[in-house]
Amino acid sequence: MNFCAEIVNEIRIQLEEVYSLRDKITMKSDGTYVSEGDVLVQNIVYERLKVILPFHQLISEEMAPFKEEWNEKGSYVVLDPIDGTENFVSGLIEWGVGISIYTEGKHVESCIYLPELDQVQITGMPIKKFTSRIRGLSSSLTKQDLEQLPEGFEYRIVGCSMYNMLSAIKGSFASFENVKAVACWDILPGLNLALEHGVGAFVDGEVYTGQILFPTKKYKILLQSA
Structure with missing residues (x-):
């Protein structure tokens, strides 16, 4: 599985456009913001999903509310296109993209990508550990x-x-x-x-x-x- 790596690559290519959409925002019914940057990242994922994982259903924050019936043995890509939208639209660098992929009910890959911090963690990658209080x-x-x-x-x-x-x-x-x-x-x-x-x-x-x-x-x- 290399879906997450492909998505990270594609977002990096379009990152300047994502940044340019910081101030194009709408208030949702729950009082939180959605930016056009969120929508762009969601579209990037959705377009690649149709090609690479055509039998997977997308579950994304910006597609809520959902009315579908869910199947624990189903195949899904769960996406937060921009987690920390309030940070993103405020010009802060602590925001990220989150992806988890389930095929026939089993987890196969997850990714956390923090673009402005240039940090990526994908299933299977090593990680440097720290000790903290x-x-x-x-x-x-x-x-x-x-x-x-x-x-x-x-x-x-x-x-x-x-x-x-x-x-x-x-x-x-x-x-x-x-x-x-x-x-x-x-x-x-x-x-x-x-x-x-x-x-x-x-x-x-x-x-x-x-x-x-x-x-x-x-x-x-x-x-x-x-």
């Missing part, structure tokens, strides 16, 4: 949530799940937790890469074992470095 937190936490955090730790809130999960996989964060629940496209790449690299991965308090998660609900997650 920093805990990553979801940007969805309220002021009251923050005031209740235990003392004795360093905390970081970045606002990009791909960045946060990759940091936990590398050990740059001792852990990353999202307690407010997020969609499958926000977390599947990080969960599967965590499994590959021996990082504890939990969904709704249960050990994650590689199963596909569908956009029928949202999930609380924890990555904990071993």
